[in-house]
Amino acid sequence: MYTIIIEDNIYLPLHKFSVKTDKYKMITMSQLSEVAVFFHKPISVDDIGIRCTIKAISGPHAILEGICRIRTKEVLDEIEGFIEQDDIQELYERNFINDGLIQGVKALVRLILPNAPDITRVKEPGQFADTVAQYLNLDYSEKLKLLNTPDSISRIKLIFGYLNKQNQKGRTQTAAKGVVNPFLEDIKNLEEKIEKAQLSDEARITLNKEMDKLKYIHPSSPEYSVSRSYIEFTLDMPWNSSTQDDLDIEKAQKILDEDHFNLKEVKDRILEFLAVKKLNPSSKGSILCFCGPPGVGKTSLGKSIASAMARKYIRVSLGGIRDEAEIRGHRRTYIGAMPGRIIKEIQRSKTKNPVFILDEIDKLGKDFRGDPSSALLEVLDPEQNFSFKDNYLDIPFDLSNVMFIGTANTTETIPLTLLDRMEIIEIPGYTDSEKINIAKLYLVNKKAKAVGLSKDTLIFQEDALEFLIREYTMEAGVRELERKIEAIYRKLARKKASDKEIPEYITKDTVHEYLGPAPRHRQLALEHDSIGISTGLAWTPAGGDILIIETTSVPGSGKLELTGNMGNIMQESARIALGFVKGHTQELGIEDIDFSKIDIHLHVPAGAISKDGPSGGLAMLSALTSLFKKMPLRKDTAITGEVTLSGRILPVGGIKEKILAGIRAGISYIVIPEKNEPDCEKLLKDNPLNIEIIYADKVSDVLPFLFRNITDAGFSYNSL
Ligand SMILES: Nc1ncnc2c1ncn2[C@@H]1O[C@H](COP(=O)(O)OP(=O)(O)O)[C@@H](O)[C@H]1O
Numbered sequence: 071m072y073t074i075i076i077e078d079n080i081y082l083p084l085h086k087f088s089v090k091t092d093k094y095k096m097i098t099m100s101q102l103s104e105v106a107v108f109f110h111k112p113i114s115v116d117d118i119g120i121r122c123t124i125k126a127i128s129g130p131h132a133i134l135e136g137i138c139r140i141r142t143k144e145v146l147d148e149i150e151g152f153i154e155q156d157d158i159q160e161l162y163e164r165n166f167i168n169d170g171l172i173q174g175v176k177a178l179v180r181l182i183l184p185n186a187p188d189i190t191r192v193k194e195p196g197q198f199a200d201t202v203a204q205y206l207n208l209d210y211s212e213k214l215k216l217l218n219t220p221d222s223i224s225r226i227k228l229i230f231g232y233l234n235k236q237n238q239k240g241r242t243q244t245a246a247k248g249v250v251n252p253f254l255e256d257i258k259n260l261e262e263k264i265e266k267a268q269l270s271d272e273a274r275i276t277l278n279k280e281m282d283k284l285k286y287i288h289p290s291s292p293e294y295s296v297s298r299s300y301i302e303f304t305l306d307m308p309w310n311s312s313t314q315d316d317l318d319i320e321k322a323q324k325i326l327d328e329d330h331f332n333l334k335e336v337k338d339r340i341l342e343f344l345a346v347k348k349l350n351p352s353s354k355g356s357i358l359c360f361c362g363p364p365g366v367g368k369t370s371l372g373k374s375i376a377s378a379m380a381r382k383y384i385r386v387s388l389g390g391i392r393d394e395a396e397i398r399g400h401r402r403t404y405i406g407a408m409p410g411r412i413i414k415e416i417q418r419s420k421t422k423n424p425v426f427i428l429d430e431i432d433k434l435g436k437d438f439r440g441d442p443s444s445a446l447l448e449v450l451d452p453e454q455n456f457s458f459k460d461n462y463l464d465i466p467f468d469l470s471n472v473m474f475i476g477t478a479n480t481t482e483t484i485p486l487t488l489l490d491r492m493e494i495i496e497i498p499g500y501t502d503s504e505k506i507n508i509a510k511l512y513l514v515n516k517k518a519k520a521v522g523l524s525k526d527t528l529i530f531q532e533d534a535l536e537f538l539i540r541e542y543t544m545e546a547g548v549r550e551l552e553r554k555i556e557a558i559y560r561k562l563a564r565k566k567a568s569d570k571e572i573p574e575y576i577t578k579d580t581v582h583e584y585l586g587p588a589p590r591h592r593q594l595a596l597e598h599d600s601i602g603i604s605t606g607l608a609w610t611p612a613g614g615d616i617l618i619i620e621t622t623s624v625p626g627s628g629k630l631e632l633t634g635n636m637g638n639i640m641q642e643s644a645r646i647a648l649g650f651v652k653g654h655t656q657e658l659g660i661e662d663i664d665f666s667k668i669d670i671h672l673h674v675p676a677g678a679i680s681k682d683g684p685s686g687g688l689a690m691l692s693a694l695t696s697l698f699k700k701m702p703l704r705k706d707t708a709i710t711g712e713v714t715l716s717g718r719i720l721p722v723g724g725i726k727e728k729i730l731a732g733i734r735a736g737i738s739y740i741v742i743p744e745k746n747e748p749d750c751e752k753l754l755k756d757n758p759l760n761i762e763i764i765y766a767d768k769v770s771d772v773l774p775f776l777f778r779n780i781t782d783a784g785f786s787y788n789s790l
């Protein structure tokens with residue numbers, strides 16, 4: 071390549087510059103598109119110059135633009151200036167430190183050269199260095215050094231140094247005005263902290279790398295604080311600190327009993343868990359998940375377990391989490407990146423073995439931002455969780471010592487893969503007498519204390535509690551009850567605080583006085599015996615509820631219309647019920663109906679709530695029978711049970727919730743499939759209930775009862 075030599079200045083690639091040469095050179099150049107430019111004489115092998123395009127020639131001047139560095143391979147003609155050369159390839163290895171360095175230079179450029187065009191956009195690091203160089207006031211030797219540094223990262227480092235020098239000049243002036251730069255000291259502090267900290271090997275390596283990067287970043291740049299908070303965060307992780315487990319079973323039992331009434335099965339399971347842990351400390355044990363309606367003590371049990379074991383307690387509510395990053399964190403390349411909830415909470419607990427409540431695991435969402443349940447799966451999997459990797463922390467953290475406990479209202483919405491990992495412990499809801507005990511033994515004292523009243527100055531009468539539970543709350547758990555007690559106590563506390571006299575006893579009247587008239591918001595039992603209307607029972611995530619089923623018929627063409635937001639299975643149940651009625655008109659004592667000339671409408675009010683399952687079958691069958699017999703069904707009875715086309719009654723789920731819901735609604739009798747008898751017996755053993763249960767194995771077992779056993783009901787049920 072044809073060469074020209076410039077001895078009084080140095081240009082770098084990417085710069086445009088003009089050169090002045092003699093006539094002969096000009097003539098030669100006018101026939102070329104490129105030349106090699108060197109900055110000293112003579113040229114020898116391995117010297118570095120730049121390859122330039124010739125942009126324009128006018129008289130003795132030529133405008134050149136540098137393209138890249140070249141290295142001389144052979145000098146062909148020293149006098150005429152011909153060489154053979156190679157372009158220098160700039161290899162750039164992308165990695166953590168390099169990226170950090172570039173971020174640092176960019177931050178400095180923005181600080182020192184706020185008016186330069188947008189040079190921070192240049193992507194390739196070597197080009198970026200050369201571009202920045204244009205804007206710096208560099209002397210000959212500095213430029214020479216840049217020219218002779220073909221490795222792009224080394225060049226960036228040089229640029230970083232020059233930038234800092236310029237910045238320092240600016241800063242001495244600021245410092246003179248009394249602003250002290252805490253930068254270097256800060257770094258020293260961090261280094262000391264890392265030195266002293268108890269870290270895993272991986273954490274130490276990563277932190278040292280991060281420190282290397284930090285040194286190159288200007289402290290006023292955002293990158294500095296990002297990098298710094300990462301280091302701080304990582305240092306604060308409890309890599310090696312844990313609490314000593316207290317595995318004294320008796321003491322644990324005492325604590326559990328102190329905090330929660332009854333729940334014997336649940337407590338037994340927890341104590342077994344502790345016993346296993348005591349005998350075999352390395353056992354992983356299964357992950358417990360408490361499942362039941364709101365306010366039955368799922369979350370607070372978790373807390374008691376923590377205190378029984380003398381572990382730290384943390385809780386993350388998973389309700390509504392849709393973004394996987396909320397569990398697993400954001401990559402640090404994001405501005406504003408954060409660790410996920412798991413790691414963040416572990417850090418807050420300052421120990422690596424807390425009791426960790428994954429609250430409302432059934433309300434975990436899912437959308438385009440990834441599936442949080444898959445991240446959770448990793449958290450819970452004993453094969454993987456000893457090296458859980460959060461995107462932000464980016465260093466595996468051992469979660470295998472954490473005791474995870476889930477809570478849920480229903481298992482139906484928990485992804486199966488997660489469900490597989492957990493042992494479900496049902497907490498179905500409380501009877502009124504259980505609630506009275508919970509209130510008397512726990513809530514009353516707790517709330518008295520909370521408002522600053524001594525528990526002895528006030529006695530909540532039992533019938534007042536019962537009144538409060540029956541008339542003012544409508545729930546499976548005791549949360550609303552707890553709130554109401556607190557509301558009463560707050561009013562009393564206010565009286566006391568203003569030196570007014572407060573009563574010795576809380577009576578029904580006190581409750582009425584402080585809470586006003588009882589709300590009438592609840593779904594209550596029917597007021598009259600009615601034709602075509604029956605009372606069913608439903609299980610819901612919030613406990614149970616009664617379900618009124620209405621039927622009517624109008625002239626038509628044999629259609630069955632179903633409304634009230636029923637799911638497919640429930641719709642099928644309705645068809646089966648109707649099928650049974652149509653097929654057994656004689657036995658049921660139904661006269662003269664041409665089903666092809668009527669349309670039947672079956673409705674389950676409260677259409678906003680979706681309902682499904684087969685357990686409404688018997689209630690629907692009863693309503694239809696009543697409709698066609700034109701005889702009223704008794705209002706005081708609630709019915710649950712699946713029916714088959716031949717009239718057999720199959721068992722259903724959620725018996726305890728359903729019975730409790732019936733009682734709450736003021737029902738006196740409940741029809742229950744005979745095959746569910748064991749469920750009921752378990753419940754009735756501990757709780758004398760104010761309700762009568764009627765077991766039924768086939769339709770004919772209950773129909774007469776539902777029609778108040780009147781003699782002229784017209785059933786020939788022997789054949790049913
Ligand atoms: N069996 C119980 N004994 C004493 N207190 C209880 C019992 N069950 C629930 N509670 C209290 O009721 C309140 C609500 O419980 P919480 O744990 O929040 O319910 P959940 O998580 O099941 O919705 C808490 O103050 C809890 O202590």
Ligand SMILES: [Mg+2]
Nearest residue numbers: 368369429477
């Ligand atoms: Mg809860």
